[in-house]
Structure formats: structure tokens, C-alpha cells
Amino acid sequence: MLILHFLRRREREYPVSALFLWEGIRPDRPHFLERLRRRFDLLLLLQVFAVLLFSLALSQPFLPSEKPSGATLLVLDGSASVLREGVAEGIVSQAREVISRSAGPWAILLWADPPEILCGRTSSAAEALQALSRFRPRLGRRPELAQALALFPEPWPRIVVITDNPAGISGVEVVQVPRPENLAITAFSVRPSPDGTRYEAFLRILNDTHAYKDVQARVRTSSGEYWASCLVPPQEEEIVILPISGGRESAFVAELSPMDSFPWDNVRYFAFSGGEVRVLWQGEEDRYLWAALRAAAPAVRVPSFPDLVVAFSTELRENPRGPSLLVGAGTAGFPRGKLREAGPIRGEAHPVLNHLSISQLRVGKVWESTIPAEAQVVLWAGDLPLLALWDGPYGRWAFFTAELRSSNLPLLPDFPILIRNLLGWLLPEEPPSLLLVGEGLRLPAGFSVVVEGKEVEGLWAPEKPGIYELRRPQGKGYIAVNVPWEASFPVSPAAEAPYAAALARVSLPLWPWVLLALLPLLLGEAVWFRRQGG
Amino acid sequence: MAGLGGGLGSGSAALELLTPEELFLLSRARVSLRRPRGTLLGSHLSRRTGTSLEFADHRPYQPGDDLRLVDWALFARHRRLMTKVFSREVEAPLYVLLDTSRSMALGEKFRFSVRLSAALCFLAFRSGDRFGVYPFRESPGFLGKPRRGRSALVRAFSALSELSPEGKTDFSSLALWAEKIREPGMCLVLSDFLAPGFREGLRALRFSRHAVAAVQILGPADLDPQIFGEARLLDVEEGRAKPLVVGRAAQEAYREALRRWNRELFETCLELGVAYFLFPSSGSPVEAALALARRWRP
Numbered sequence: 001m002l003i004l005h006f007l008r009r010r011e012r013e014y015p016v017s018a019l020f021l022w023e024g025i026r027p028d029r030p031h032f033l034e035r036l037r038r039r040f041d042l043l044l045l046l047q048v049f050a051v052l053l054f055s056l057a058l059s060q061p062f063l064p065s066e067k068p069s070g071a072t073l074l075v076l077d078g079s080a081s082v083l084r085e086g087v088a089e090g091i092v093s094q095a096r097e098v099i100s101r102s103a104g105p106w107a108i109l110l111w112a113d114p115p116e117i118l119c120g121r122t123s124s125a126a127e128a129l130q131a132l133s134r135f136r137p138r139l140g141r142r143p144e145l146a147q148a149l150a151l152f153p154e155p156w157p158r159i160v161v162i163t164d165n166p167a168g169i170s171g172v173e174v175v176q177v178p179r180p181e182n183l184a185i186t187a188f189s190v191r192p193s194p195d196g197t198r199y200e201a202f203l204r205i206l207n208d209t210h211a212y213k214d215v216q217a218r219v220r221t222s223s224g225e226y227w228a229s230c231l232v233p234p235q236e237e238e239i240v241i242l243p244i245s246g247g248r249e250s251a252f253v254a255e256l257s258p259m260d261s262f263p264w265d266n267v268r269y270f271a272f273s274g275g276e277v278r279v280l281w282q283g284e285e286d287r288y289l290w291a292a293l294r295a296a297a298p299a300v301r302v303p304s305f306p307d308l309v310v311a312f313s314t315e316l317r318e319n320p321r322g323p324s325l326l327v328g329a330g331t332a333g334f335p336r337g338k339l340r341e342a343g344p345i346r347g348e349a350h351p352v353l354n355h356l357s358i359s360q361l362r363v364g365k366v367w368e369s370t371i372p373a374e375a376q377v378v379l380w381a382g383d384l385p386l387l388a389l390w391d392g393p394y395g396r397w398a399f400f401t402a403e404l405r406s407s408n409l410p411l412l413p414d415f416p417i418l419i420r421n422l423l424g425w426l427l428p429e430e431p432p433s434l435l436l437v438g439e440g441l442r443l444p445a446g447f448s449v450v451v452e453g454k455e456v457e458g459l460w461a462p463e464k465p466g467i468y469e470l471r472r473p474q475g476k477g478y479i480a481v482n483v484p485w486e487a488s489f490p491v492s493p494a495a496e497a498p499y500a501a502a503l504a505r506v507s508l509p510l511w512p513w514v515l516l517a518l519l520p521l522l523l524g525e526a527v528w529f530r531r532q533g534g
Numbered sequence: 535m536a537g538l539g540g541g542l543g544s545g546s547a548a549l550e551l552l553t554p555e556e557l558f559l560l561s562r563a564r565v566s567l568r569r570p571r572g573t574l575l576g577s578h579l580s581r582r583t584g585t586s587l588e589f590a591d592h593r594p595y596q597p598g599d600d601l602r603l604v605d606w607a608l609f610a611r612h613r614r615l616m617t618k619v620f621s622r623e624v625e626a627p628l629y630v631l632l633d634t635s636r637s638m639a640l641g642e643k644f645r646f647s648v649r650l651s652a653a654l655c656f657l658a659f660r661s662g663d664r665f666g667v668y669p670f671r672e673s674p675g676f677l678g679k680p681r682r683g684r685s686a687l688v689r690a691f692s693a694l695s696e697l698s699p700e701g702k703t704d705f706s707s708l709a710l711w712a713e714k715i716r717e718p719g720m721c722l723v724l725s726d727f728l729a730p731g732f733r734e735g736l737r738a739l740r741f742s743r744h745a746v747a748a749v750q751i752l753g754p755a756d757l758d759p760q761i762f763g764e765a766r767l768l769d770v771e772e773g774r775a776k777p778l779v780v781g782r783a784a785q786e787a788y789r790e791a792l793r794r795w796n797r798e799l800f801e802t803c804l805e806l807g808v809a810y811f812l813f814p815s816s817g818s819p820v821e822a823a824l825a826l827a828r829r830w831r832p
Contacts, residue, residue, distance in 0.1 A: 014761045017637035017753075018728035019769035019776055021791040028781030 046525040050518060057514040071105045071121065073156040074098060074128075075149070075172075076135055077163035078112030079142035080437065081179070081487035084164070085261035090177035091162045092132050098160050098175065099128050107152060108132065111161070113140040113438040115148035139264060139464065140438025141484035145169060165491050176491075181209035184265035184488035185217075186237065187357060187413040188254045190244070190272075191295030199244040201270075202413030203254055204357075207232035208490050219244060220253040235490070239413065251467045251478040265488040269467050269480035271433045272298060277423065280306035283314025283329055288410035289419075296420035297430070308426060313404075322395040323426040328367055328403055337368035339403060343382015350378040352389065352421045355434065355485050356414045364406030371399055389425060396426050431470060435481045437462055447472045449479060551652040551691055556820040560653055565626075565661050565827045584622020592616040627680045627719030628658040628665040629744070631711065632694075635671045635703035636770045637726055641753020644699045646815040646822075647724040650749070652694055653823035654722060659687045664719075667693055671701040674711040680719065702771040703728075705735030712742040720832055721746045726756065728795070729771070733802050740806050745832030747809035750799065754816055759788065 016022065074095050082088050099106055106128040108119040119131030142148070145161070145168075159172040166174045187204035201219045212231055217240050219226045232238045244252075249272075256266040277297040281290075289312055293299040299308075309320040311329035319331045330336030342363040347353050358379070366381045371388045379387035381402070388399040400422075402409065409415050417434065424432040429444055440461045441449075448455040450469040451462075462468065462481040470477040552560070583590055595604060595615035603617045630651045638644040651667050658665035659682070666680035667690050676693070680686075703725065721744040723736070732748070739746045761767070762785075767776045778784065796812070803810040809830050813822045 012763065013766045013768055013775075014759070015640060015768045015770045016759065017640050017643075017726055017756050017770065018795075019767055019772065019774055020730075021728070021788060021795060022767050022776060022778060025778065025784050025787040025791070027779040028784035029779060 043525065043528055046521060046528065050521050050525060053514055053518045053521065057511045057518065059511075061510045061514065063508040063510050071107070071156055072098065072102045072158045072160060073149075073152060074106060074108045075111045075145070075159060075161040075163075076108065076118070077142060077161070077165070078110040078116075078135070078137040079165075079487060080137070080139045080264060080483045081164055081262070082137035083139065083262060083264060084180050084182065086180055087164050087177055088135065088137050091164075092135055094162045094175045094177060095132055095135075096129060098162070099125055102158070104128075107156075108135075109148060109151060110135065111142050111145065111148045111163070112138045113143050115143065115151055117151055121152075138438065139483050141436060141486065145172075167491065179491060180261045182262050182265070182488065183207060183209065183213060183215060183232075183256060183258070183260050184262070185254055185256050185268045186265070186485055186488050187355070187417070188252075188268040188270050188482075189295060189413045189416040190219075190249075190252045190270050191291045191416045193243075193291070197245075199249060199252075201226070201242040201244055201252060201254065202416075203228075203240040203242065203256075203268075204237050204360075204413055205230065205232055205240060205256060206237045206488060206490070207234055208488075210234050216257045217242065218255045218257070220255070221249045222251070223249065251480065253467065262488075264465065264483045267465070268482050269465060271467060271478035271480035272296075276300055277427065277430075278302040278305070278307045280304070280309045281312070282309065282316060282320075283312040286312050286327075286404060288415070289327060289404065292410070292416045292419040293423075295416035296423050296433075308423070319394050320397075324395065324397045325400070325422060325426065326369075326397060327400045330367070330369055334370045334372065334399075336401070337370060339365050340368050340384060342366040342386070342402070342406075343380075343384065345386065346380050348376075348378045348380075350376070350389075352378055352387070352418075352425050354421055354436070355417045355482075356421075357485075357489075360408075360412055360414065362408045363402045365403040367401045367403065369399055369401045375399065396428075398422050398426055431472075431477075431479065433470075433477065433479055435462055435479055436484050437465055437481060441479075444472075550695060551649050552656065552820065556653070557656065559820055560656050560823065561660055563657060563660075563824050563827050565657055583619045584624075586621050586623040588621040588623075589618060590621040591619045593619055625663050625682075626658075626661070627717060628654060628663055629680065629715065629719050629721045630654055630665070630667045631708065631721060631723045631725075631739075632667060632669045632697070633671070633703055633723075633725030634669040634675065634697055634699050635701055635725075635729070636699050637703060637728055638751075639699035640770060641755040641815050643726055643751050643753045643756075643815045644697075646813070646817075646819050647751050648694050648697060649819035650724060650751075650813070650822050652691055653820050654826065655687055655690045655694075657823060657827055658682075659684070665690065668711060668715075669697055670704075670707045670711060672704045673707045674714070677711065677714045679715075679717075705729065705731040705733075708735030709738035712738045712744070716742060718743040718745075720744070722749055722826070723747070724749045724751060726751055726753075727799050728752075728756065732799060733806075736802065736806050736808050740808060745809075746806070747811060747826070747830050747832075748799065748803050749822075749826070750796070750810070750812045751815055752812065754814070756792065757814065759785070761785070 076091050076095060082091060104125060105121050105123040107121045108128060108131050110116040110118050118134050119128050122128055160175060161169055161172050162175045162177060164177045164179045166176050184206045185203055186206045187202065190199050190201045193200055203217050205215055205217060207213045211234055214229065214231050217228045219242050221244060226242050226244050228240050228242050230238050230240055252270040254268045259266055277299045279293060279299045279301050281301055309322060309324040311324065311326045313328045315336060316329065316331040319333050328336065342365055345358060345361055345363060347358045363381050363386065366384045366386060368384060371385050372390045372392055375388040375390035377385040377388045384401065385399065386401055390397045404410060420434060431441060431443060431447060435441060438461055440459060442459055443449065443457055448457045448471045449460050450471065455471065465481050465483050468479045468481060470479050592605060595617045599617045605616045605618050608616050632647055632651050638647060655665050655667065662682060664680035664682040665686065666678065669675035721739050723746065727748065727750045736746060736748060761780045763780065765778055765780050767778055800810050811826060
């Protein structure tokens with residue numbers, strides 16, 4: 001076309017009035033660019049461009065692009081913390097984006113307790129997107145990731161976890177969704193005062209915002225309400241101790257105002273165990289430990305035939321028979337050894353540590369106790385066991401090797417909780433009085449829980465927080481159910497570097513777009529042709 | 535204005551050539567000549583004596599003079615009989631010689647010259663003079679006598695409307711025309727003068743005692759041709775072609791050749807006592823006619 005054009009346009013004809021004026025003029029050699037400009041023809045340019053586009057379309061071009069390769073398993077965090085305002089929407093939005101940017105196939109897993117498959121392996125993006133509408137976070141905690149992934153036993157080239165809390169997740173791709181600001185009660189317990197005349201409520205209030213917050217804490221009992229106010233600095237926690245007067249109480253409700261985007265942790269519940277625990281106390285007296293015991297269960301002291309032996313800061317001549325709690329104490333078979341400086345505290349995953357904030361715990365000195373080899377150490381102070389559990393021939397023993405007077409534990413709200421947990425392990429026949437949403441409980445024979453007016457027996461997993469009535473042969477008791485405490489904790493940053501998904505080259509066909517671009521070009525060419533007079 | 539156009543015949547060629555506004559402008563112009571060449575009585579004062587109301591001079595009384603022309607006031611003062619002499623009013627015939635060769639078709643030159651001819655005829659009509667349009671190329675196209683009056687104007691406009699550029703320019707046809715039209719008058723030669731032989735043509739007109747003006751009309755393509763690159767130059771009259779690569783230097787050389795040609799034309803006019811005017815065809819023909827009426831006073 002260009003050759004034809006230049007052949008045709010080699011000499012343009014110009015009519016002149018007087019050719020004799022041009023006679024004798026020497027041929028000129030105009031500048032190349034000027035000549036080119038003179039020869040510029042928009043119609044030719046459009047024609048060339050149209051032919052080029054058509055040739056391009058015929059060659060069926062494609063745009064090389066890179067997309068995450070292989071099948072993608074989307075794990076959507078469905079724990080209680082996701083119920084904060086906007087977090088669930090953020091997770092769904094991120095899931096949509098992951099689906100649209102990956103090649104598929106996909107599967108979607110709800111990471112909650114229990115985990116749930118929202119969408120099986122599918123190659124249809126529409127089906128996967130439709131499954132996202134079934135995403136409903138729950139008020140419980142999330143199990144271990146491996147436990148959730150066990151629902152899809154086949155290997156997945158790409159696993160994307162979308163969560164608001166990436167702590168403890170490793171080896172997979174993590175998409176973090178931001179959380180809104182939050183005010184929360186991160187610990188709540190009640191104990192009788194050491195003199196037995198009243199109760200003391202312990203509340204730990206977290207201000208997970210960027211401003212000082214003037215908050216009001218209220219504790220309700222069957223006999224009245226008790227108020228306290230405090231100013232909590234941003235990103236810090238404050239402990240509020242609230243004296244509660246009155247008669248014997250079994251259930252307590254703590255409320256925090258103002259409410260925020262996550263109201264579930266603004267209300268917390270606490271209940272004493274209903275059954276009486278007969279305690280044989282040995283060794284030195286400690287009113288804090290006794291108060292914590294009484295907070296965990298209606299404990300009474302007996303000289304013989306106890307349900308529980310408590311030894312505090314002593315060396316027992318004989319090994320106690322039956323469940324025993326040894327606090328800074330040793331026995332004939334397992335002496336407590338020497339007092340040593342405590343190292344940094346770390347915990348193992350065990351129900352005894354439920355609801356506890358280990359990072360708040362400070363211990364100065366630890367007894368170098370002899371622990372049975374079969375005992376399970378759940379808390380360490382450096383290289384020394386701090387808390388060990390042993391289910392031995394004499395019954396269940398709990399070794400707490402800390403020198404309690406060198407620890408802040410007696411002053412923490414965690415202390416009664418720890419004692420309650422320990423009692424729950426030492427005396428398994430007594431249902432615990434504190435549960436988390438989704439935490440399963442096997443009720444002993446003759447025990448039942450009243451849920452929405454109906455009695456539930458056998459296996460019970462609470463679905464909502466609150467105070468539940470426990471019916472048992474000895475009488476009525478209460479079980480306090482809370483949303484998981486860790487749902488309120490601030491997000492700790494991901495420990496590992498972001499996990500990059502493997503990318504694969506994909507080809508996006510371009511020829512339809514090229515053909516589409518050809519249409520207006522041809523139209524413009526026709527218009528220009530007509531404008532030039534055909 | 536409507537009267538002007540209507541008087542020339544509504545819907546006629548007049549309105550095609552000149553708009554009512556242009557006719558109004560022309561009607562307000564006055565043509566004054568220094569030495570009109572006409573012989574018949576007209577509206578232009580001539581240097582010859584005659585019978586107009588314009589006093590010209592005194593001369594001694596001669597027997598036979600009309601006693602009514604004796605200046606008795608002068609006689610009372612000086613005791614000498616003097617006769618009053620008056621100027622003579624004559625007409626000034628207008629000959630519009632219009633080049634209708636094919637070269638005039640380039641660059642609106644022909645359209646310009648036709649409209650200029652119409653405007654000049656209208657000026658002559660308003661002055662009460664006789665006028666005629668004489669197209670010429672290889673030979674004179676019309677050899678009739680000039681006429682005056684409205685009907686002549688209508689005829690002239692009709693003739694102008696029917697003209698079309700054809701053929702080649704030949705200025706020797708002006709000599710043929712001058713032999714036929716012997717009554718002296720004002721000759722306006724409207725042409726691009728881009729042909730040899732104009733000297734002979736103009737000289738023939740001058741020798742016929744006409745007051746001659748060479749009105750050169752050039753188009754943009756003549757003055758500044760937009761030719762660039764490899765071009766095939768085609769002479770519209772002769773049909774000859776010349777291939778040429780035209781650049782800036784060639785363009786400049788052409789402009790220099792045109793300047794030389796026009797200088798030669800101007801010097802010829804100067805030598806022959808012919809007035810010379812140059813109008814670009816991109817201008818207004820009415821403005822050109824008014825400029826001629828103002829600046830050319832033969």
C-alpha cells in the first residue's frame with residue numbers, strides 16, 4: 001500500500017498560470033522532513049493503521065500476564081474477633097479479590113470452631129463467589145489451623161488465610177484485614193475478700209484505641225450494681241478492683257461503657273462453682289491463695305477426708321493421697337529443693353491456662369522442685385518448671401513451684417481463674433463454672449444445663465455468652481460463658497515475612513479488542529474520505 | 535439600495551456580481567477626470583471651452599461674439615470689451631478590456647476581474663458615461679460601441695455573467711480592438727499580464743489616444759505558490775508540463791522571476807504613459823474599483 005501510495009504520489013500536478021516563470025529554475029532538494037510533512041496524508045495513515053490492526057487481529061495476539069497458579073484454598077477466619085464491625089465484610093471483600101486474581105480452582109473453608117467447608121473444590125469462580133455469602137463468623141475461638149485444614153486432606157498448592165489476627169500463622173499466604181478500635185474487658189473474676197465479709201471484683205480493661213478513654217465499669221449481681229470509672233491511656237490496660245458488699249452471690253456480670261464496634265467483649269460473666277470443695281490445708285497460711293480457692297469454688301476446710309489437699313510453702317512428710325495442689329511445697333518423694341531466680345515465663349497449650357494472660361505474669365523466685373518424670377509441665381520459668389500436672393498413683397497433683405510472695409499473681413485477676421482451672425483439672429467430676437463459647441462440656445450423669453428454658457444433658461457446647469443455670473444433685477449452680485478472651489487482645493504482628501504465592505504465566509486473548517478498535521478506525525477513515533470529497 | 539439593485543433587474547446578473555451593499559458603496563463614489571477624452575457632451579469638465587456653466591477665462595471680444603457673453607462689469611471698470619469663456623463638459627467613455635484566458639481561472643482571478651468590471655461599469659453608469667466590456671484572449675470578443683444608460687448596464691452585467699475563461703492570452707488582440715474602436719476613452723486592461731506581448735498591446739491602445747490603465751490581477755497561487763516537493767507544473771493555457779523538484783530555493787527563484795516580470799511590466803507602463811495597478815484576487819473588487827476611481831485620474 002505504501003509503495004502504491006508513493007508511486008501514485010511521486011509527482012503531484014500543479015497548474016500554473018505562467019510556466020515560463022518557472023523556466024530556468026534549478027531543481028531543488030527540499031529537506032527530508034519537510035518533504036515528508038508535505039506528503040503526509042491522514043487517509044493513508046489511517047489505512048496503514050487499519051491494515052496493521054487487521055493483521056494483528058489475524059495473528060491472534062495475547063497479553064502475557066502473571067497470576068497465582070494452581071488450586072487455591074481460601075481459609076476465612078470465622079472466630080469471634082471477626083464480629084467486629086466491618087471485619088467480616090473486609091474478609092469477604094479480600095476473598096473476592098483473591099478469587100478474581102487467581103486462576104482457580106478454589107475451595108473455601110470457614111476457620112471457626114468447628115471448621116466448616118463453605119465451598120468444595122470448584123473451578124467455577126461464580127460458585128466460589130456465591131459461597132462467600134454463607135460466611136458467618138461465630139462467637140467461639142478458632143482452632144489450630146492444621147486442625148481446620150484437615151478437612152481438606154489433599155495437598156493445596158496455595159493456601160490463603162484471610163484473618164484479622166495473623167498471629168501464629170506460618171507457612172501459608174496471609175491476608176490481614178484491619179480491625180476497628182475497641183474497648184474490652186480482657187479479664188474478669190470475683191473472689192471473696194480474705195476476711196469473708198464481701199467480694200472483690202477484678203476487671204482488666206483494655207483501651208485498644210489511639211485516644212484516652214474515660215470508661216465506666218459496672219458489675220451486676222442479684223442484689224445490686226456497683227460502678228467504677230477510670231481513664232485508660234491508649235493501647236494500655238487498666239486493672240479495676242471493685243468492692244462488692246452484700247450476701248452470698250454466685251453469678252456476676254461486668255459491663256463496660258461506652259459500647260463500641262465489638263460489644264461482645266464489653267460484657268463479661270463470672271460464676272462460682274456450685275459444689276462445696278473440702279480442703280485439707282497444710283503448711284503456711286496464705287490468705288490470697290485461700291481467697292482464690294474460695295473464688296474458684298465454695299471451699300471449706302476440713303481436718304480429714306478432703307476432696308483436695310492444698311500444701312503451701314512446706315515440705316510434707318508423706319505423699320498426699322488424692323488430688324493435691326502443691327504451691328511452693330514439696331513432699332517426701334518430691335522435695336521442693338532450693339529457691340532460684342526465675343527465668344522468662346512461657347506457657348504450653350493446655351486447658352489449665354485457658355483465659356489467662358501469661359504475659360502479665362511476673363515471678364521472682366522459683367523452687368527447684370523435683371517433678372515426676374511423667375508430669376506435664378504447662379508453664380516454664382526459664383528452664384525450671386513453674387506449673388506441672390501429674391496424674392500419678394496417688395491421684396492428680398499440681399505442682400506450682402513459684403514463691404508466691406515474689407510474684408504478682410495474687411494481685412492479678414488471673415489468679416482465681418488459674419485456681420479455678422486447676423480445680424477443674426484436679427477435680428474433673430465437678431463441671432467448670434467458667435466456659436468459652438463453643439467450648440464443649442460433658443456433663444456428668446444427673447447434671448443438666450438450662451438453655452433457653454430447656455434442660456440440656458450430656459454433651460453441651462454453649463453458643464452464646466451469658467450466665468447459665470447448672471442443675472445437679474447437690475443443688476443449683478451457675479456456669480458463666482464468655483466469648484474468647486483472646487478475641488479482645490490487640491493484634492500482634494505476623495512473625496514471619498509475607499508468604500508469596502507462586503505465579504504462573506497466563507495468556508489473555510487480545511484479538512477481540514484489536515477488532516473492536518478497528519471499527520472506529522474504519523468509521524473515521526470513511527468520514528475523512530467523504531470530507532476529502534470521496 | 536434596493537432601488538439600485540431593483541433598477542438593474544431583480545434576480546438578474548447584477549445581484550450575482552455585486553451585492554446591494556456593494557452597489558450602495560459604489561453609488562456614493564464620484565469619478566473625476568483631469569482630462570476626459572470624450573467628444574460628446576457629458577458630465578466631466580474638459581480643458582476645452584464650451585457651453586457649460588463653469589467659468590473658465592476671459593478673451594478679447596471679437597465681432598460675432600454673443601453679446602450675452604460680454605463681461606459688462608469688466609467693461610465698466612476697464613473700458614475694455616471682454617468675452618467670458620466657459621468650460622466644456624464632455625463625457626468619458628469607459629472601455630473595460632477583460633482578459634478571459636484560461637490562466638485567469640486560477641486563484642479566483644477571473645471572478646475578481648468580472649466583479650471589478652461590473653463595479654467599473656456601475657461607476658461609469660452613475661457618471662452618465664458610456665461604457666463597454668470587451669473580453670479578449672486570442673482575439674477581441676466584442677467590438678460594439680460603448681453605450682450609456684441602464685439598459686447598457688444590464689446588458690454588460692449579463693455579458694459578464696456569461697463569460698468563462700478559455701483559451702490563451704494574446705495581447706496583440708488589443709491592437710485589433712484599438713483599430714476598431716477609434717473613439718478615445720478610458721481603457722482599463724484587466725489581466726494577470728502573465729503572458730508575453732503586453733508591450734505591443736498597450737502601445738496600440740496608447741497610440742489610439744486612449745487613456746490606458748493596466749490592472750494586473752494576481753492570485754495567491756501566482757504570488758506565493760504552495761508547491762513543494764516533486765511537482766509536475768502544468769501551464770493551463772499552453773498545456774505544457776515541466777517536472778521540477780521544488781524546495782525553498784526554487785520557490786524563492788520563482789518569486790524573484792515574478793518580481794522581474796512585474797518590474798518589466800511596470801517600466802513598460804511608465805514608458806508608455808500607462809497607469810499600472812496591481813490587485814490580489816483575494817481582495818475586494820469593489821474596494822479595487824473605488825481605489826481606481828480615486829487614484830486614476832487621466
